[in-house]
Amino acid sequence: MNSRFGNAPQIRRGFSLIEILVVLVIIVILSSITYGVLLGHNKNAPPGKGHNPIERAHDTECINNVHQVHLAILAAQAGDTDGKSPASLEELKLPKEMLSCPVGHQPYVYDPATGQVHCPYPGHENFQ
Numbered sequence: 001m002n003s004r005f006g007n008a009p010q011i012r013r014g015f016s017l018i019e020i021l022v023v024l025v026i027i028v029i030l031s032s033i034t035y036g037v038l039l040g041h042n043k044n045a046p047p048g049k050g051h052n053p054i055e056r057a058h059d060t061e062c063i064n065n066v067h068q069v070h071l072a073i074l075a076a077q078a079g080d081t082d083g084k085s086p087a088s089l090e091e092l093k094l095p096k097e098m099l100s101c102p103v104g105h106q107p108y109v110y111d112p113a114t115g116q117v118h119c120p121y122p123g124h125e126n127f128q
């Protein structure tokens with residue numbers, strides 16, 4: 001083993017600049033991959049199919065809101081003497097933020113004739 005100090009035993013302290021740079025490059029490559037995978041920066045994703053965890057959380061919140069509104073409609077129907085659906089969602093006396101999409105901020109579409117409610121936001125139409 002030849003070092004630049006002749007035959008003196010090579011004493012290594014810490015890492016060389018090249019080693020540190022190689023590790024930094026590996027970290028940058030891995031973090032760019034995980035950034036794309038975990039945070040879902042997929043521009044080809046259709047709206048409402050958010051791959052971003054925050055978008056997915058809002059999607060889940062919307063699904064939950066629509067479900068809760070649907071349950072409140074069923075409860076109102078059960079409480080009504082004629083079994084009729086409430087005329088509007090405001091009659092349900094739910095918190096105002098539960099009556100609109102947390103993503104698109106559009107109010108939920110309600111059909112008093114059928115008692116069905118759905119989210120008008122693109123990609124949320126099937127949330128029930």
Ligand SMILES: [Zn+2]
Pocket residue numbers: 062101102103104119120121124
């Ligand atoms: Zn929605």
